[in-house]
Amino acid sequence: MSTLLEVSGVSVSFDGFKAINNLSFQIGERELRAVIGPNGAGKTTFMDIVTGKTRPDEGRVTWGEKAQSLLSMSESAIARAGVGRKFQRPTVFEDQTVADNLMMALKKARGPFAVLRFKPSAADHDRVAELAEEIGLTPALARKAGELSHGQKQWLEIGMLLAQEPRLLLVDEPAAGMTPAEREHTTDLLVEAAKTRSVVVVEHDMEFVRRLGCKVTVLHEGAVLAEGSIDHVTKDERVIEVYLGR
Amino acid sequence: MSDLAIGAAPRRPFVARHPSVLIFLALLALFTLGVTILAEGFGIGVISTSFVKTLGKTLCLCLVALAMDLVWGYTGILSLGHMAFFGLGGYAIGMWLMYARTELIVIESLSAAPLPPTPDEIRDGIANQIFGVVGASELPPIWAVAHSLPLQLAAVVLVPGLLALVFGWLAFRSRVTGVYLSILTQAMTLGLALWLFQNDSGLRGNNGLSGLQNLPGLGGVPQSTVSMWFFWGSALALGLGYVLCAWVVSGKFGSVIRAIRDDEARVRFLGYPVEAFKLFIFTLSAVIAGIAGALYYPQAGIINPAEVAPIASIYLAVWVAIGGRGRLYGAVIGAALVSLLSTWFTGGQAPDLDLGFYRIQWVDWWTVLLGLSFVAVTLFAPKGIGGLIDLITERRPPDRHGADLGPEPGALREQEADAK
Numbered sequence: 001m002s003t004l005l006e007v008s009g010v011s012v013s014f015d016g017f018k019a020i021n022n023l024s025f026q027i028g029e030r031e032l033r034a035v036i037g038p039n040g041a042g043k044t045t046f047m048d049i050v051t052g053k054t055r056p057d058e059g060r061v062t063w064g065e066k067a068q069s070l071l072s073m074s075e076s077a078i079a080r081a082g083v084g085r086k087f088q089r090p091t092v093f094e095d096q097t098v099a100d101n102l103m104m105a106l107k108k109a110r111g112p113f114a115v116l117r118f119k120p121s122a123a124d125h126d127r128v129a130e131l132a133e134e135i136g137l138t139p140a141l142a143r144k145a146g147e148l149s150h151g152q153k154q155w156l157e158i159g160m161l162l163a164q165e166p167r168l169l170l171v172d173e174p175a176a177g178m179t180p181a182e183r184e185h186t187t188d189l190l191v192e193a194a195k196t197r198s199v200v201v202v203e204h205d206m207e208f209v210r211r212l213g214c215k216v217t218v219l220h221e222g223a224v225l226a227e228g229s230i231d232h233v234t235k236d237e238r239v240i241e242v243y244l245g246r
Numbered sequence: 247m248s249d250l251a252i253g254a255a256p257r258r259p260f261v262a263r264h265p266s267v268l269i270f271l272a273l274l275a276l277f278t279l280g281v282t283i284l285a286e287g288f289g290i291g292v293i294s295t296s297f298v299k300t301l302g303k304t305l306c307l308c309l310v311a312l313a314m315d316l317v318w319g320y321t322g323i324l325s326l327g328h329m330a331f332f333g334l335g336g337y338a339i340g341m342w343l344m345y346a347r348t349e350l351i352v353i354e355s356l357s358a359a360p361l362p363p364t365p366d367e368i369r370d371g372i373a374n375q376i377f378g379v380v381g382a383s384e385l386p387p388i389w390a391v392a393h394s395l396p397l398q399l400a401a402v403v404l405v406p407g408l409l410a411l412v413f414g415w416l417a418f419r420s421r422v423t424g425v426y427l428s429i430l431t432q433a434m435t436l437g438l439a440l441w442l443f444q445n446d447s448g449l450r451g452n453n454g455l456s457g458l459q460n461l462p463g464l465g466g467v468p469q470s471t472v473s474m475w476f477f478w479g480s481a482l483a484l485g486l487g488y489v490l491c492a493w494v495v496s497g498k499f500g501s502v503i504r505a506i507r508d509d510e511a512r513v514r515f516l517g518y519p520v521e522a523f524k525l526f527i528f529t530l531s532a533v534i535a536g537i538a539g540a541l542y543y544p545q546a547g548i549i550n551p552a553e554v555a556p557i558a559s560i561y562l563a564v565w566v567a568i569g570g571r572g573r574l575y576g577a578v579i580g581a582a583l584v585s586l587l588s589t590w591f592t593g594g595q596a597p598d599l600d601l602g603f604y605r606i607q608w609v610d611w612w613t614v615l616l617g618l619s620f621v622a623v624t625l626f627a628p629k630g631i632g633g634l635i636d637l638i639t640e641r642r643p644p645d646r647h648g649a650d651l652g653p654e655p656g657a658l659r660e661q662e663a664d665a666k
Contacts, residue, residue: 110516
């Protein structure tokens with residue numbers, strides 16, 4: 001399995017507080033990975049660094065076969081390179097319809113002039129319908145995203161990410177605030193997505209992570225504490241101490 | 247061509263998908279026809295020439311309001327400096343009007359001399375005529391192409407466009423947003439006004455450019471006719487501007503800029519270069535504002551630096567807010583209504599209001615009334631006058647339990663959103 005994203009020796013501090021401390025992390029092509037850790041372990045900061053929102057003080061973040069550095073790229077350039085991100089709170093464009101939201105996310109040229117000339121083809125409409133089917137929002141295509149329930153907004157956002165066709169999907173607490181049935185659907189979506197791309201799921205719900213059935217990375221105080229299968233890490237003494245033993 | 251793929255949805259023409267554009271164009275055509283029939287120039291003469299000019303100027307203000315709505319209502323950039331671009335358009339065309347007319351006057355006065363005047367003599371004569379008032383007799387370098395109508399017309403578009411491009415590039419690249427951007431745009435228009443006020447800026451200081459209502463070489467054509475030409479030109483520009491803006495804000499481009507208005511960071515993570523989109527809209531709106539200004543000032547007859555003072559741009563934002571931002575017809579309604587009311591109240595025609603203990607004279611109190619109505623609209627009717635249209639079309643906003651549509655300062659408030 002070739003490496004898609006490699007983070008090595010990355011540190012970042014905010015006002016003297018080390019949010020990320022010499023973190024190294026690798027993810028391969030088409031790998032599903034869960035990242036867990038207590039609050040303040042640096043999970044969200046890690047995502048911020050990969051997506052270009054936060055610049056690290058030191059370290060390297062490289063991407064793809066050519067090991068291209070992501071550190072000098074803007075957020076939008078990183079997104080175009082193939083990193084998709086789902087935020088903790090669902091962020092969809094509430095004033096626009098579900099169809100508009102998906103159409104905007106479809107992988108197409110992103111420059112202003114290209115967008116101005118853009119006319120959706122039949123294939124684009126089909127793709128939007130297909131995505132809506134996948135996330136269970138076909139009946140809501142013409143509704144404004146602001147009218148959807150919390151869980152539906154989460155799915156719409158996942159649908160928008162799939163529409164972007166990223167090679168790496170970063171998902172921040174996808175199951176937060178969902179009903180058990182919605183969680184199950186979300187698990188299926190993520191496992192399905194990981195068949196064609198790499199997916200990193202940040203979660204602190206152990207049950208949810210167990211259902212994903214993938215390799216787990218435990219973060220603590222901005223560094224990797226343990227890595228391996230869910231059963232392996234839950235037996236680790238240090239993990240039990242900082243995270244589970246409380 | 248992917249459009250030819252099997253199962254392609256039939257694509258109806260642009261105006262059919264946007265009936266409000268068609269309605270607007272029909273109303274504008276009707277209004278233009280009505281004024282033409284009633285005016286002195288080509289009709290029965292019920293409307294005075296000065297009122298035709300007022301109406302023509304109002305159409306130009308509607309056009310600049312459209313530009314403001316594009317920037318603020320759709321993209322969420324509260325620019326408080328767009329009248330600078332409007333003024334620059336006016337100065338650009340004013341320079342040619344003044345130069346060309348003065349040239350004719352100078353040539354005529356020199357033709358009495360025994361020898362035909364040399365080009366240098368003519369140039370000096372023009373410089374004396376135009377700049378005598380500020381005590382100069384040299385034509386400043388800024389007037390280098392003032393003799394050429396095509397070049398000055400190009401300047402109408404290029405000068406505001408370039409200023410917006412450079413200013414926007416610097417501001418957006420540094421991620422200046424919200425109230426700081428508004429302050430920066432105020433500083434821009436204030437800076438421009440202060441520069442123009444100086445005599446050595448080369449644009450006649452606080453005298454400004456005058457006599458712009460007289461078209462060079464057409465001295466024999468009465469103002470009643472000229473006023474109609476400009477009225478038609480303004481109506482045409484407004485119609486074209488409306489279609490252009492409607493096209494820009496429809497489709498995916500419109501989706502993206504409204505998304506930037508409501509949640510800029512999220513749009514970045516979708517891979518859109520947000521700064522490039524903002525710069526595009528900012529520059530496009532500046533060009534539209536420049537064209538509107540170039541049509542406005544020949545009808546006003548005079549332009550001076552006070553026209554680009556910061557307050558002018560704030561009025562522009564007030565018009566759009568009162569009309570209803572985020573909808574093109576709202577901007578037009580707001581600009582037309584408020585500027586016409588303003589003309590009426592400040593023109594002394596409005597009857598004084600006698601309260602017994604105090605007599606309200608509207609010339610003084612109009613701005614207070616305008617300020618109060620702005621506060622009232624913001625608090626009680628955030629959709630503005632345009633929101634009344636929703637009562638007819640029965641658009642219902644989705645219930646968001648009081649949450650705004652996004653985290654950006656320019657995002658639509660819940661009360662402003664409609665279910666279109």
